[in-house]
Each structure stands twice: as C-alpha cells, then as structure tokens.
Amino acid sequence: MVKVIHPLAGAIALLTIATFWLATVLAELFASQATIVGVKTAIPWGFLVLIPALMAAGGAGFALAKGRKGGLVGAKIKRMPWIAGNGVLILIPSALFLAAKVKASEFDGVFYGVQAVELVAGAVNIVLLGMNMRDGLRMKGRTGRK
Numbered sequence: 001m002v003k004v005i006h007p008l009a010g011a012i013a014l015l016t017i018a019t020f021w022l023a024t025v026l027a028e029l030f031a032s033q034a035t036i037v038g039v040k041t042a043i044p045w046g047f048l049v050l051i052p053a054l055m056a057a058g059g060a061g062f063a064l065a066k067g068r069k070g071g072l073v074g075a076k077i078k079r080m081p082w083i084a085g086n087g088v089l090i091l092i093p094s095a096l097f098l099a100a101k102v103k104a105s106e107f108d109g110v111f112y113g114v115q116a117v118e119l120v121a122g123a124v125n126i127v128l129l130g131m132n133m134r135d136g137l138r139m140k141g142r143t144g145r146k
Contacts, residue, residue: 006060
C-alpha cells in the first residue's frame, strides 16, 4: 500500500503546486482583477489537498526508505527539508497574506513584491519535487537510467 501511496501523493502534491503557480501567472498576465481575486482566494483552500498529500508522500517515502540514506534515496531525503521549509516559511504565509490583500482590494507594491517572492519560492518547490519524482522513477527503473 505504501508503494502506491507515495508516488500518488507525491504526484498530487506536485500537480497542486504547479496548478497554484500556473493559475497565478496566467491570472496576472491575462485575466481580470476579479479572476486574480478568485485565484488568490482559492489557493488557501487548496491547502486542504496539498498539505495531506505532502504529509502522505513524506511519511510513505520515509517508510519506503527503511533507514537507507545513500544514493537517490539520500538525495530525495536531503531535498525534503528545503521543500517543507520553503512551504511552511514562505509559500503558506505568502498565500494567506495575498488572499487577505486581494479581499481588501489592495493591489499595491507590497502585494506584487510578495507575489514575486511566492512565484520564485513556488518554482523552487516545483523543481525540487520534480527532482524527487525523477529520482523515484529512476529507482523504479522507469526512466531508462538508474
């Protein structure tokens, strides 16, 4: 069961973060202010999917590692504190702050500054989670390289 939970939860987490990021970029570049408000207020609700998915992926991953700390497993484990820290210290507070700002119709310099930080931090997490997925696929022999 853990062998099913880990990749499924990891994929859900990666897709959720990528959806937040892409929705934000598309809304900012091409949509109305009302759409931006909708996107920025919806993202915190997405935490109800994202946080359990990350917890499940992390817990199942540690169970699958069975104490191993070298090779691709070790690389995945070393990325996890960065992913979690980035999420807890930057992404979640930024999303909550931005949701409050759009509800108050405050599209000011602070909003766009925090938005830029959030987009960079989100891109970093997408890359790190993608690297973990790639390494997981390599360990399973699904990329043609180990």
